[in-house]
Every structure is written in structure tokens, then in C-alpha cells.
Amino acid sequence: MSIARTLRIHLPLTQLTQPRPSGLPFRPRFLTTASMSDPATRRLQRPVIFVCDLQDKFRNAIFEFDKVVKTTSKLLRAADTLKIPVYTTTQNRARLGDTVTELAPYLQESDLVRPPVDKTKFSMWVPEIAAQFEGKGRHEVLIVGIESHICVTQTALDLLAEGHKVYVLADGVSSCNREEVPIALARLRGEGVTVTTSESVIYEMMGDAARPEFKSVVGLVKDTGKDTKEVLQALAPKI
Secondary structure, X not given: OOHHHHHHHHOOHHHHHOOOOOOOOOOOHHHOHHHHHOHHHOOOOOEEEEEEOOEHHHOOOOOOHHHHHHHHHHHHHHHHHHOOOEEEEEEOHHHHOOEOHHHHHHOOOOOOEOOOEEEOOOOXXXXXXXXXXXXXXXXXXXXXXXXXXXXXXXXXXXXXXXOOEEEEEEEEXXXXXXXXXXXHHHHHHHHOOEEEOHHHHHHHHHXXXXXOOHHHHHHHHHHOHXXXXXXXXXXXXXX
């Protein structure tokens, strides 16, 4: 491919036709280091993570529950490295118990990890959580948890109605009946939700290999690579 053809593909017509002072090198703005490392260029500007109802009482009822927990653990480790806020709910804790112990190391309350909220409503968008978003604009909300067709779906729909961008992780959600999952994800796509994977969204949150967290994130991805493959084979819908 010729240089001229390459420029026509990547540059607006005005940049190709406008003269520049002689002797000055041509430096397209999209190639500058400053623009690439500027936080404003990141795909996800204000990501947050929602962990929906991953309680031990569901372990033997949910299809591949332990794999959902593995994906959630990986996502929470990335959130800790990248300083991403985390919100967690339980469904009727008195009957169904606390969030599974495997996630406890990553859910210690802090400025970024909010205290868990118990609920009876199926959606995570309850007043205690919604109040923390008031006046703070649009966020990108990443959802993992259960069940795909009930609590995850209703949470996603409520967030869309509030103007947020919603991502549901196909390797991080499930239901009692495995057949419910692809149906729920197809519906959510139709409603405007982005259905993606944990590894994809982790790199999207990072956005740039120049970030100081890059090596830590790459290490995490490598450490969990075998689990990621197994989880995708079990949970990812056939598209």
C-alpha cells in the first residue's frame, strides 16, 4: 500500500490538502506520545464494577458457579491495581448468606471498595447504591454475578435507563439453567448493553501500555490464563 493511500485512510481530507510551512516535518496528532498517554484518550473514562449476589448458598444451584467466582476474582484484582471502584450486593443475606469467602481478600472496605448492600429487589440499582452516583455523571458499569436473566438483566436495564454505559461480562455471569444465559445476553445486546469478556475489559480499563500498572496487569493476565481459557470454554455463549 502506498504512503499516499495510507494517509487517505487515516487522515481527514483537510490534513491532506492544507499546506504547511516549508521545512516543517509532518506530525499527525494521532501519533504523538502525549495524546496516546493522556487519560482523556482512554476508552473507559469512569469505570465501576458491580458484583451481583455471589453468595455461597447459590454455589450448588448455579451453572459453573465457581468459574464465575474465578472471573470475578481476576476482575477485582485488576480493579485494585487500576483503582476502580467496586460495588457489591447480596440477595436476602439473612437466608442466603454473605458473599463467598474467595472474594473476601478483594472486597475489604476502602475508599474504592464500597460496603456490601443487602437487598430484596432483584436489581442492584437500589437507593443505597444509586445515591452514590447522584450528580456524578455517566459511568461505565461492568457487571459480574448471578443470575444472568434476573438480577444481572434488571440491573443492566436500570443502569441503561439512568444513562450509564453497561458492560456485562460473558465469562462472569451465569444462571441456574445454563440455557438462560445466552438468551439473557442476546436480549441485553438488543437493549444496548455491551457483552464482552473479563480480559478484554481489563485491557480497556487500562487503555495504554505506557501506564505504570501495565506490567502488573500483564502478570495477572498470564497468571490466570489457564483459568480464563477454561472459563470461556464453559461460559462464553456461542456467537
